[in-house]
Amino acid sequence: MLGKTESPQSIGTLTAGLADENYRVRGTAALGLGRLEHKEALPELLKLLEDPNHTCRTWAAMALGRLKDDKATDALIGALGDSHYAVRTVAADALIQIGTPTVKSLKAVWNGDNSVLRSRAIETLARVAKSDLRKEIEKGLTDTEALVRASACRAAQFAGIKELAQPLRKLSQSDGDSNVRQVAAEAAQVLSKLK
Amino acid sequence: MPLILSFLLCSTGPVIAEPDLLDRALRAIKMTRADVTLDKNYRRRDAFALKGVDEMLTAPLKLPDYAQQMGEELGNATTLRELIELGASRLEVALDTIPSLPKDERKHSWRESRWRKKVNRALPQAVAVEVIKLVDAAIYCNVVIDTAYVQLSKQERAVLFEQKDVEHRKEYPLHEYFVRHHRGVENVEKANHALFKASAKVKLGKLLLAAAVWSEHVENAKENLKNWAAEQKGIDDGILLELRTPAGLVMVTGDDSSIIRGPRPQLLIDLGGDDTYFTAIGGGKGCTAVIELAGDDTYIPDADRALGAGIHGASIFIDCEGDDRYNTRDVALGVGLFGVGIAIDEAGRDDYNAQEIASGVGVMGIGIQIDLEGHDSYFVRRMGQAASVTRGLGLLIDRAGNDSYFAGRRYGGWSTSREFSASAAQGFAGGVREYTSGGIALLLDLQGHDSYYGEAIAQGVGYWFALGMLIDGNGNDNYQALHYSQGSGFHFAVAGLFDNAGNDTYLGGVTCQGSGYDYSAGVMVDYSGNDLYKSSHLSSGSGGVTGMGFLFDNGGNDVYLTGRPRSHSLGGGQFVKRRGFGCIGGFIDTGGKDYYLYEPCKDNSLWTRAQDGVGLDTEKGKAIYAKRMKVTRKVDKPAQQKSQHAVAPLSNVEEAMKKLSNWRTKKDEKEQAVAVLKKNLKEAEPLLIDHLLAEPFYMSFGAAYSVIPQMGAEMAPALVKVFETGDAEDRVRAFPCWGRLSRPSPSEH
Numbered sequence: 001m002l003g004k005t006e007s008p009q010s011i012g013t014l015t016a017g018l019a020d021e022n023y024r025v026r027g028t029a030a031l032g033l034g035r036l037e038h039k040e041a042l043p044e045l046l047k048l049l050e051d052p053n054h055t056c057r058t059w060a061a062m063a064l065g066r067l068k069d070d071k072a073t074d075a076l077i078g079a080l081g082d083s084h085y086a087v088r089t090v091a092a093d094a095l096i097q098i099g100t101p102t103v104k105s106l107k108a109v110w111n112g113d114n115s116v117l118r119s120r121a122i123e124t125l126a127r128v129a130k131s132d133l134r135k136e137i138e139k140g141l142t143d144t145e146a147l148v149r150a151s152a153c154r155a156a157q158f159a160g161i162k163e164l165a166q167p168l169r170k171l172s173q174s175d176g177d178s179n180v181r182q183v184a185a186e187a188a189q190v191l192s193k194l195k
Numbered sequence: 196m197p198l199i200l201s202f203l204l205c206s207t208g209p210v211i212a213e214p215d216l217l218d219r220a221l222r223a224i225k226m227t228r229a230d231v232t233l234d235k236n237y238r239r240r241d242a243f244a245l246k247g248v249d250e251m252l253t254a255p256l257k258l259p260d261y262a263q264q265m266g267e268e269l270g271n272a273t274t275l276r277e278l279i280e281l282g283a284s285r286l287e288v289a290l291d292t293i294p295s296l297p298k299d300e301r302k303h304s305w306r307e308s309r310w311r312k313k314v315n316r317a318l319p320q321a322v323a324v325e326v327i328k329l330v331d332a333a334i335y336c337n338v339v340i341d342t343a344y345v346q347l348s349k350q351e352r353a354v355l356f357e358q359k360d361v362e363h364r365k366e367y368p369l370h371e372y373f374v375r376h377h378r379g380v381e382n383v384e385k386a387n388h389a390l391f392k393a394s395a396k397v398k399l400g401k402l403l404l405a406a407a408v409w410s411e412h413v414e415n416a417k418e419n420l421k422n423w424a425a426e427q428k429g430i431d432d433g434i435l436l437e438l439r440t441p442a443g444l445v446m447v448t449g450d451d452s453s454i455i456r457g458p459r460p461q462l463l464i465d466l467g468g469d470d471t472y473f474t475a476i477g478g479g480k481g482c483t484a485v486i487e488l489a490g491d492d493t494y495i496p497d498a499d500r501a502l503g504a505g506i507h508g509a510s511i512f513i514d515c516e517g518d519d520r521y522n523t524r525d526v527a528l529g530v531g532l533f534g535v536g537i538a539i540d541e542a543g544r545d546d547y548n549a550q551e552i553a554s555g556v557g558v559m560g561i562g563i564q565i566d567l568e569g570h571d572s573y574f575v576r577r578m579g580q581a582a583s584v585t586r587g588l589g590l591l592i593d594r595a596g597n598d599s600y601f602a603g604r605r606y607g608g609w610s611t612s613r614e615f616s617a618s619a620a621q622g623f624a625g626g627v628r629e630y631t632s633g634g635i636a637l638l639l640d641l642q643g644h645d646s647y648y649g650e651a652i653a654q655g656v657g658y659w660f661a662l663g664m665l666i667d668g669n670g671n672d673n674y675q676a677l678h679y680s681q682g683s684g685f686h687f688a689v690a691g692l693f694d695n696a697g698n699d700t701y702l703g704g705v706t707c708q709g710s711g712y713d714y715s716a717g718v719m720v721d722y723s724g725n726d727l728y729k730s731s732h733l734s735s736g737s738g739g740v741t742g743m744g745f746l747f748d749n750g751g752n753d754v755y756l757t758g759r760p761r762s763h764s765l766g767g768g769q770f771v772k773r774r775g776f777g778c779i780g781g782f783i784d785t786g787g788k789d790y791y792l793y794e795p796c797k798d799n800s801l802w803t804r805a806q807d808g809v810g811l812d813t814e815k816g817k818a819i820y821a822k823r824m825k826v827t828r829k830v831d832k833p834a835q836q837k838s839q840h841a842v843a844p845l846s847n848v849e850e851a852m853k854k855l856s857n858w859r860t861k862k863d864e865k866e867q868a869v870a871v872l873k874k875n876l877k878e879a880e881p882l883l884i885d886h887l888l889a890e891p892f893y894m895s896f897g898a899a900y901s902v903i904p905q906m907g908a909e910m911a912p913a914l915v916k917v918f919e920t921g922d923a924e925d926r927v928r929a930f931p932c933w934g935r936l937s938r939p940s941p942s943e944h
Contacts, residue, residue, distance in 0.1 A: 023236060055234055058776065085230040085807070086776050116225050147222060150803070178800035179223055 011038055018044045026051065027059035034063025042067060046075050054084035061087055065094030070101035077105045080120050092120055096127045103129045110136060115143075119151035126155035133159050141167060146177035153180065157187035165191040216783055217256075217819050220811040223803050224768070224779075231256050231743060231779060233714055242395040243586040244632040245287055248662045251689040255716030255743060258664075258691045259820045266639050266666045269592065270826035275410035275511065279535055282561040282588045283403045285635055290407060291400040310440045317436040318447060321423040322464070325416040326436070326445060329462055332412035333442035333482040336405040340481060340508050340534070343401035351393035355533070356507070387630050391585070394559055397533060399586065402560060405482070406509035406535035413484045413511040420464065421515060424488050430466045442482065452490070459498075465490075469517070469861075473497050477512040478504035478527065478536075484511045491517040491543070491862060499525040503538030505560065510536045517862070518543040518569070518901055525551045528579075531560030531587065544569040544596070544901050546931075553579040557587030557634060570596040570643070570904055572931035575620055576604060582623045583634035583661070589624070590637050597643040597670070597904075599931045603650035618653040618676075624688070626659030633661025633688065641668040641826055644697070648930060649676040656680060657688030657715065664691050666824070671697040671724070677704040684715030684742065691718045694726075695823045698751070703730040708757075710734050711742030711778070718745045720820050725751040725787070730764065737767035737808065738778030749818035750786040758793045765796050768808030780808035785818045845871050848878045852886070855902055869905055876906060880913050887932065888917070888925055899928075904935035911936060 010032070017029030018041070030048055033041040045067070048060035061079055064072040072094070079091035095102045106128065109121040122140050126133055133155065140152025141164075153171065156164040165188050172185035214222075221227055233252045251258050265285065272278045283290055310330075315323045344352060424430065432451035437444070443461030450467035455474050463476050467489040475496035477485035485502070492514060494502060503512035504526045512529075519540060521528060527549055529538035538554075545566060547554060553575050555564040562583070571593065573580055580600055583589035602620030619625065626633030638655075645667060647654055653676045655665035665682075672694060679685055681703050682692030692709070699721060706712055708730050709719030719736070726748060733739045735757050736746030746765075758765035766782035788798055789812055795802040802810045845851050851868035854860045860868070872879040883906070887899035903910050910932070917929040 053234075053236070055236075055776070083229060085226050085779075086770075088225070089770055089777060089807075116222075120225060147225070150223070178797065179803055182795040182800075182802050 011036060011041075014038075015041060015044060018048060023051070023053040023056050027053070027056045030056070030060045030063040034059075034066035037066055037068075039067055039069055042069055042071060046072060049075050049079060054082075054087055057082060057084070057087045058090050061090040061094050065090070065097035068098050070098055073098060073102045073105050077102075077109060080109065080117055080124075081114070088120065092124045095124050099128055103132075107136075115145040115148050118143075119145075119147045122148070122155045123151050123158065126158040130159040130161075134161055134163070137161065137164060138167070141171060146175075146180050149175065149177070149180045150183045153183040153187045157190050160191070160194055162191050162194050215819060216785065216811060216813060216816045217781070219816075220766075220781060220783055220801065220809045223801055223811075224807050224809045226779070226807070228256065231781075233716060233743065241391075241631050243391075243626075244660060245586070245635065245662075247285060247287065247635065248632065248660055248689065251662055252660075252687070252716065255689055255711075255718060256745070258689060258716070258718045259693060259720045259747075260822055262637070262664045262666055262691050262693055263822055263824045265637060265664070267824035267826060269590065269637070270594075270639060270641060270824060275414050275537060275539075276407045278537075278563060278590075279403060279407045279410060279561060282535075282557075282563070282590065283400075283407075286399070286561070286586060286588050288399045288403055290404045291398070292404075310438060313438055314436065314440075314445075317438075319423075322420065322435075322447065322466070325419055326447065326462070326464065329412055329416050329484065330440045330442045330445060332409060333461065333484075336409045336482045336509065337442065339401055339405040339408070343398040343405075344507075346396045346398070347393060351389075351396060354389050354393045355397070387627070391627075391630055394533075394585070397559065399559065402507075402509075402534045406505065406531075406561070409482045409484070409509045410511055410535070410537065413486065413513070416464075417486045417488075417513050417515070420466070420486060420488060424466055432468075435466075456497075464488075465492075469493075471495070475499070475501035475524075477502045477510050477538075478506070479508070479510070480506055481508040482510070483508070485513065487514040489516045491519060491865075493520045493522070495522045496524060496527065499527070500530075501527045503528060503536045503564070504530045504532070505534035505536035505562075506530075506532045508534045510534075512538040514540045516542050518865075519545045521545065521547045521549070523547075523549045523553060525549075525553070526556075527553045529554060529562045529564035529591075530556045530558075531562040532558050534560045535562075536560075537563045537565070539565045540567070540571075542568045544904070545571045546900055547571065547573045547575075549575045549579060551575070551577045551579070552582075555579070555581045555589045555591035555636075555638075557583045557589045557636075559586050561588045561590070563590045563592070565592045565594070566596075566598075567594045568596060570598060570935045572599045572601070572900070572935060574601045574931070575618075577602070577617060578619045578623075580620045580622075581636045581638035581665070582620055582625075583636040583663075584625055585627060585631040585634060587624075587634035588636070589634070591639065593640045593643075593645075595642045597645060597935050598640060599646040599648070599933075599935050600638075601648045601927075601930060602653050603648070617651045618649040619656075621647055621649050621653045622655040622663045622665035622690075622692075623652055624657050624661035624663035624690075626661050626688075628659050628686070633657070633659050635662045636664065638665045639668075640666070642670060644670040644672060646673045646930075646933070646935075647675065649680060651676075651678045651680070653677075653680050655682045655690050655692035655719075657684040657690035657717075659686050659688055661688045662690065663688070664693070666693045667695065667697075668824075668826070669696045672699045673702075674700065675702040676707065679706045679712075680704070681707040682709045682719035682746075683707050683712070683717040683744075684710075685712040686715060687713065688715045689717075690715075691720070693720050693722070694724075695722045696724060698724040698726060700727045701729070703728075703734055705731045706733045706739070708735045709746035709782075710736070710744035710763075710780075711738045713740045713742055716743040716745075718747075720747045721749065721751075722818075722820070722823055723750045725753060727754045727756070729756040731757070731759075731762070733763045733767065735765045736782035736810070737763040737765070737780035739763055739767075739769065741771050741776045741778055743779045743781075745781040746783075747819055748784045749821070752787040753784060753789045755789065755791045755796065758791060758796045760793055763804075763808070765791070766802070766808045766810030767804050768806055770806045777807045780804065782810040783819060784812045785816060786814055848872060848875050848882065852879070852882050856886070869902055872902065873906060876909055879906075880910065883910070884913050884917065887928055888921070900932065903932040906936075908936055 168188035430450035478500035581591040602618035624636040770777040
């Protein structure tokens with residue numbers, strides 16, 4: 001409620017709430033601070049991103065996305081490998097909200113070894129830096145891991161790279177993994193409709 | 196040396212489990228098994244919460260094994276006491292030790308001596324001994340029951356015990372709450388708080404202990420009386436004893452066909468004959484029991500709370516033999532409301548026809564209905580056939596026969612909407628939203644080809660911190676229900692539907708067949724057979740609004756008439772940004788050649804939905820869930836009694852119908868009449884259908900309900916005609932017969 005009032009007077013109460021013993025109080029205080037875009041709360045929110053409760057971590061990541069502060073990039077990149085899927089999904093969203101400053105870090109993850117992280121990174125990158133991504137996506141479409149290939153198909157769709165419609169169509173018929181074929185076909189269909 | 200070292204390294208290093216099909220499917224949506232969990236911390240703490248439910252919320256994928264283990268334990272229980280103890284452990288209630296009773300409670304006053312003498316004078320010695328033992332046990336257990344309420348203040352006792360005159364019916368407040376939601380009460384919130392505050396103070400351990408002791412005595416008495424009756428050449432007719440004792444009214448009736456009306460006995464023993472009961476026997480406060488040794492009996496209680504309804508006490512109802520008809524009002528056939536209620540029918544084709552809160556319902560206690568043999572039909576309007584609310588265990592065990600289960604409105608006029616009603620049945624567990632967590636419910640059908648029909652909320656459903664389950668053993672089964680059904684959890688609950696064998700048909704609506712809605716999880720597993728699934732949105736292994744749903748089908752060539760594009764079905768998930776939490780949908784079909792109606796679902800393929808939903812169909816790989824319950828307990832078949840009178844031969848179909856319509860006709864005569872009808876089925880068919888649709892409705896209970904199923908599949912076309920041409924009431928009457936038609940065994944199928 002305090003967050004929704006958008007009143008600066010509530011900031012003190014919300015900041016104190018971040019240290020509350022009840023996890024829901026901590027989490028909702030983070031959401032409130034995010035809603036108020038209170039940038040001074042960044043250190044506390046980064047700390048909350050390591051909270052033992054996954055709901056707190058999720059809401060902290062949400063708040064960091066709203067702050068749009070590139071200082072949170074590294075922590076959010078780390079959260080892409082969180083033990084709970086909600087934190088991972090929201091962290092990716094937060095990185096998209098922060099935007100261009102996250103590209104370098106995301107590309108570093110994309111060039112790494114962990115295929116699950118790579119697949120998440122390419123999908124996130126596609127939403128952040130649409131135009132510069134063709135090479136990476138093309139590389140992804142030929143990856144050995146089906147998960148990465150499927151994510152590269154989605155990335156092509158998110159980035160709206162029309163030139164990739166043809167290779168995607170080809171992939172939708174030739175790939176050995178049924179899920180990649182399905183995702184490639186969906187992406188090719190979307191891209192071919194783009195003007 | 197290097198060999199030893201490498202051996203040591205291998206043996207002490209971490210064991211990495213080989214990823215299975217579920218791991219493979221979850222990886223496609225960038226998840227692991229660790230992600231399949233719900234935050235139990237969301238719960239609103241209350242005094243009635245069960246750790247077992249919390250555990251399942253934390254790890255919903257454990258539910259199939261949990262359910263099979265529970266089914267195995269309960270299915271293998273050999274005594275009622277064992278069943279109650281197992282139930283108590285699931286309700287996390289420790290049975291108290293036997294309290295030492297005040298000395299004067301054990302003394303026999305002159306009044307007691309007098310009733311003993313009267314019992315001894317009126318009854319054969321063996322029967323008198325059992326009656327006296329039961330009365331003594333009831334006196335003792337009643338004192339134990341009283342100790343469960345010692346912590347309650349006078350006002351709190353009034354909340355639980357005071358009877359109110361509601362529409363000229365005396366009701367207990369708790370009964371009133373669950374049946375009619377405090378109708379006529381001005382401040383419902385205040386009334387609820389008072390009710391649950393008082394309920395939390397009741398010592399459930401004492402109530403369950405008293406019930407365990409009482410059930411042991413009743414079961415022993417039944418066995419002894421059965422053995423005694425088998426040795427007798429002739430037993431007297433009429434009412435042998437009707438006597439007020441310190442444990443209440445005791446009645447013993449003889450071998451003839453009696454009609455019992457009048458005051459409710461606390462203890463009733465019938466030694467034989469086809470009896471009709473218009474009194475609400477086997478129900479009420481304290482310890483009550485009914486032991487019906489033989490005969491095709493009809494039970495039409497004239498009031499609520501009957502036939503194994505333990506309210507603030509323990510009630511045991513046992514019918515040992517015969518094809519029986521039960522036509523009850525509310526709260527009947529194994530209902531525990533602050534205590535334990537057990538109803539057992541040991542043999543015969545039985546019809547259970549109940550209104551609301553019936554057939555294995557537990558609220559602050561344990562409600563169990565058991566049917567050991569025969570093709571049976573179960574009807575309930577709402578809340579029954581294994582249902583539970585606050586700290587309750589609702590259990591229905593049907594051990595054999597092709598059964599039909601019907602839960603919903605039958606004659607119109609009552610419903611939550613024009614389209615359908617809330618059945619809250621067939622393995623439904625629910626809490627009282629914003630007040631208390633729910634309990635555990637399990638419908639366990641071990642054998643036979645069964646039909647399940649429910650409207651909304653039926654067939655393994657959980658609601659508000661509760662756990663609802665349905666397990667069906669062998670047989671080709673039909674499941675039909677509307678919304679929130681067939682292994683569906685909604686609003687902070689867990690639920691499951693598990694079919695262990697056979698070729699099954701599942702017809703559902705929205706939110707069904709392994710679906711979770713709003714911080715809930717639903718799991719459905721079909722362990723084998725060629726199955727057909729039809730459903731609508733949010734179904735077949737799908738999660739919605741931060742819920743999780745899983746459908747696993749092992750083996751068989753299956754048909755999926757579901758999964759329309761953009762619907763949440765066959766592995767549908769979503770991420771709810773507003774809540775910062777997602778839904779997971781998982782569908783895995785192993786083995787067989789399967790048919791899917793909509794793309795992208797295909798045989799031998801993996802597909803992902805928009806977000807967090809995955810489906811996998813494969814012929815290779817091990818099924819995720821293979822462990823099924825093993826129920827080994829053998830049913831002791833009652834000894835076949837020899838016919839004591841010659842049966843006159845029947846000449847034609849009309850005569851046979853007349854015999855079957857008469858409730859006084861003996862079993863062997865009925866068997867002969869059925870044989871005549873079978874022989875002349877063409878002639879008999881229209882007569883049977885006329886009988887089925889007879890007015891008033893209870894006329895059809897005479898022959899049609901029990902005879903048509905015995906005629907077999909040849910009656911199917913006539914029943915189909917009723918479905919096609921009859922009105923709603925006709926269809927409702929035809930349904931239970933359809934479900935129980937003698938069918939070929941699964942191996943022949």
